[in-house]
Amino acid sequence: MEEIEEVVQEIVAGCKAHKVTVSPLLAAFCARTILEGDSVSFALEKDLSDDDVNKIIEMSIARLLERDSPSLETVKMQVGFDSSHVTAEERVRNRRNRAEEKKRERHRDIISTKPLDSNDFDSLTTLYREIFSLLTKTRDGDDYDGDVRRSVEREVAAAVESVFPRIGLKSFVQLSAEEKKQQLDELASIVTGIRLFNKESGKGGAGLESVEVLASNKVGELSDIIQAELEAVNDVCADYQEAIVFSNLRKPEQVTEFMIQRWKDELSNRRQYLSYLQSLFEDVSKCGGKVASLRDMYLSELDDLGSLVGGRNSVPKEHVYPKFDKIARLWNSIADELEVLLSREGTLNDLADFKGSYTATLNPASQVLALARDAPNLSTEEEAEAARAAVAVADGVGAAAAEEKAEEKEDTEEKKEEVPKGSVPADLLPVEKRPQVLSVDSTPEFMQLPLEYQGFCCWTITNRGGLLLPGKPGLGVVQYNDTFYVFAHEVALQAFLDDPVKYCKGVKDTAMKSPELIHLLRLQNEFPNTAIAKLMGGEAQPKIEEGGIPLGFDAPKEKKDQSTETPTHFIEKNIDPSYEWNSWGLRRRALQTANLRKCKTTSQQTDNSHMRRENDSQVYLPKTSSTMTKTSTGTCTNKEITYVGGLRGDTSRVKTKGVVNLSLEIKPTINKGTSHR
Incomplete structure (x- = not known):
């Protein structure tokens, strides 16, 4: 829409x-x-x-x-709790973002201050004042008030004089921007650690709260309040459950159908209230565990530092500075947990507005509740008979017809009952998709299984008009479609095994008639358009507990402006590193490849060849060398030929016999544009 x-x-x-x-x-x-x-x-x-x-x-x-409507008050509670939770988380996140932005602004001012040289006294003084101003701020980046501010300035001045004297500015200005930020963070942490140590020693620490004590006290305070409220609401839910079950089974005259439906709505409201209390108690318990661990580490570091410093006048800085830094970081972590606890306290106060937002029609002094407590417990057969009657009423047939139908099913199993619309019997499902019963012995992580519908019996929700009864894991946990179900009695378990689709659909149909059950049974995936997270703008993300169970909603995801710079015209560089433009280079490469292919190295060590050298194991052809010139010229000397004349031919013509020395002149040739070898 x-x-x-x-x-x-x-x-x-x-x-x-x-x-x-x-x-x-x-x-x-x-x-x-x-x-x-x-x-x-x-x-x-x-x-x-x-x-x-x-x-x-x-x-x-x-x-x-509607006036005095428990179901409407349940819906208001769901919307109010999730809104309060998101608002508290957003408030904490905004405060941290503001503090971080203030710190970044001061870092930019410090980094942008660049003295001309080491003798620029005015710029160095301005830089030192900006660093000093950064160190005198609170965790939120604000200034202290009045006398506290002057005390803080004196403590910071004394700490900075020993950690970062003015002479250190000359080396500081030579650092890069990232190194300056890192050094400023370390300086602030060390100065805070020194002030915390002085506070523990009783010699300073103005403006610094004992967050470890405040956080521990807040954990204890919230735990006690929530624990007491949990016990009271559990008793109220038990009374409603007992009265409703007794009225459904015993049918007392003074109880009408309207009263039972009203009790169901009130029970759903108390169940939702109890669920939110349990969620807050788990959050506080987790924060308490973190606070206890951080506090022990914080006090241990203080004791170690105290024993290290002792009464000595000077201590090597490489020993104490890391401890000061760690103390400050632990203190900040505890302060963050304290903020989370305060936000949970605000959510608890908002939830308290729904504690008595309607008029309860059942109280501990009720006559029906007294009759329910005095009535004997039902036997297994009576409980099964009542369950069959409930199914018969839900299907629109009488109890007698239901009993007759059950007997007929036992006598003739070959006859198949009519399958209701939207129902698929288990025997028609594939074997791998049929429900299976898990027990404690067969399942190692039996107690950690995430139960569907918050552990309420889906058979009771379907057949009892949205009544929320907790299942009994002792009867067994049914696994179906990678989800786990528990049931209030054996009849419900067996009915689900026979037709699981019917009861899963029945829970969804019941939630459509009673919208308060959507979030109470965690059916947001079945009704995505009604999820409060989506209605809040689609930005709030469900908070997931260990085990995959959503407990509420966290704050919207943080958004930041980002940009990328791209060139107007991309330059394509299609470079082939193996390309060779010179034909002689190609010839040279071909000869090298052919030479390498012919070269083979083989060796085999035998007794005869041991310690002998074989020169013909490898043969390398002589390297061909040549010179490329534009014009090749050459000179030739006379060729001297010496031989013995008169040894052949007609001896009558030869006057003398003897050695002949002959000199021949050879003219050189000139080739243009060719190579001479």
């Missing part, structure tokens, strides 16, 4: 006209649940007409104007 914002505004205005203040988030949730719950009147696949929109607005206003 694209007009959701206009519809929400109309709903808020309509409630305001009746002097009832409604938040836009609550109005949106109510409109969404009506839209999805009444699928007959409002087909989701079709566009809504103006009459449909007006009808949704009227139904939402009528729903929100």
